[in-house]
Amino acid sequence: MRIETINVYTTPLPVKGGVYRMASTDVQSLDSTLIEIVTDDGIIGWGETCPVGPVYQPHHALGARAAIAEIAPGLVGLEIASIRLLATRMDERLNGHGYAKAAFDIAFLDLLGQKLGVPVSTLLGGALTDRVPAYYSLIVGPPDETARVAADKVKAGYPRLQIKIAGRNLEEDVATVHKVWEAVGYKARIAVDGNRGLTVAAAIHLDRLCQTIPFVFEQPCNTMEEVATLKGRVTHPVYLDENTEDQNAVLRAISTGIADGFGFKVTRLGGLTKMTTVRDICAIRSLPHTCDDAWGGDVIAAACVHLASTVEPRRFEGAWIAQEYIDGHYDPENPIVIRNGHIAVPQRPGLGVQPQAKKLGGPIVTYGR
Template sequence: MRIDRIHVYQARLPVVDGVYRMSHTSVEALDSTLVEVTTDDGLSGWGETCPIGPVYQPHHALGARAGLEEMGPGLIGTDTSSTRAVARRMDGLLTGHEYVKAAVDIAVLDVIGQRLGVPVSTLLGGAVVDSVPSYYSVTVGEPDESARVAAEKVRSGYRRIQVKVAGRDLAEDVETVRKVWEAIGHRARISIDANRAMTVAHALQFDRLCAEVPFVLEQPCNTIEEMELLRGRLHHPVLLDENTVDVNTVLRAIGSGIADGFSFKVTRLGGLTKAALARDLCALRSLPHTCDDAWGGDVIAAACVHLGATVDPRLLEGVWIAQEHLEGHYDPVNPVVVKDGHIAVPQGPGLGVRPDADLLERLATYGG
């Protein structure tokens, strides 16, 4: 039950529909890092971390690989029966860099699930649904095009639409919000995501100009301190996203009342084990949240779905996966896909997906 080998792989993920545009950055291809943890009893589990470029957060693909190189040799021989013990070992080898450690945490949970013959969702407290609602993210674009895409996705089954704004003229953002609302109305919930690009003054003005449109405003400003200045001054509920850098920050935000909900990223929080703690903190205060990640393929998608399946359905804002922007799957036999706006919880022990290593580029091996 101890780690015998760690293989590190790379997957190149081009954005098939052109460019994914956000307020701060645009990406045409992503660089994902996958980890395969093999134990001395012959089991292997998979994890993944895929930053959406180097400027969305202080995460980047080369940093993920460097972190694994730093930790990898020291993890050989670690007992995999406890994810908390593995976490302590990782913390003893490298301070911080939670997005790197997340891939190992996910892989170890995959191993434990296979050993016990249960899905990862069972290890996280137990699934309460067989499938989870997804949501679609409309990237920064022309108002009419954003409205067209939003209406199309609602027709296909999505019941939550996220619309990216900011990084351009305020009037264009306001027009986009109004046209999306005209196009979909109450057929789906709307989240307006500024990806922290607004000033406090900008956020207040935007909120007032769109006061008649029902939506949640996601991470309008850059820092926790700026978000605190917005408390009690907005018409719309506010979700925190990029500021949720760890579970302690989530606890602080809940305690201070600066967030009406969260958009959680599994790897940002440090993996499924720590994301489950954030889930439970939200449950104590009945705060809605998503269970998703920045980007990636079937492995991180499966991880997010397993976590989402354990959330009280009334609190789950959805699970976003990058599948609609990608071509192909690591596991062609059991791919993780969105169908009619929902994602089925992967079946089988562990994550329920087994990547084909021949589709990936092996970069390093530790141990063995």
């Protein structure tokens, strides 16, 4: 099974409801990049990468497509057998840019799973469950409205809520955390996500003013060094998200003991293959984590769910996919959807989704022999 053709597609993903608001940025429409790999025996594999604009992380849509342009020509003609060898070939074409390489890694696993007749979860070590818990992200908003949405999402079955804060007066953030707690209590686990938007002083202040509310404090400050200074000064467990830019960053955070858990993004860490490494390191240290991505449609959602199903449930913090915030599906026949706060793990070979290319329009570029 050799790579015959690589097609690159782009598709806009408007935010349902208008704006997705975080501490660092507001987004109204996302620019997703999909790759379609066609092999010489007619099997088609898909990958996707979709940064949340250009400031959430050092990733952006045009950068992903520029990186793909460097990598793709060197992959045409290669055999889909060793994922590690294919990763080496990508590194020989381009240094870094893991978020673009992740799309290829996902597509390679999709192809291999189809060839072997097994789901991607099997290639990642084997599923431990047939459905995984999701969590809902409450955007930065007025305290009362955020609490109302939180209560609705708990009724809809979500076992975990993420409250986005920062980028405004600390008093509003504190009020929001208290209002959500009053609305849902122990009916859902809570994460308070600063998205790097708080100073150390503000993080400590918020921690003290919300001391009686059980939550995990996700990425409150901008740098790992700032987060490190919180150790022993806050009462809530601190999780890292944006700072985990690669495997080395995860190792550093674990070895220095500054993280009590993580919010992991598949594309940020370079794909599913690299995510399995940090998954297993976290298992050794008994550190909980999520399996998410920044944004995207059914392809990246399927990738997140396959990986999530391989994580030991007691250490799993949930999967976040963008389905609640976007309309439609790449594969209407086998969509990745959240029902009762959980997501079914695809059972078909490969990712279990096959986007309809006609829904994406024509490819913006094709690489082939």
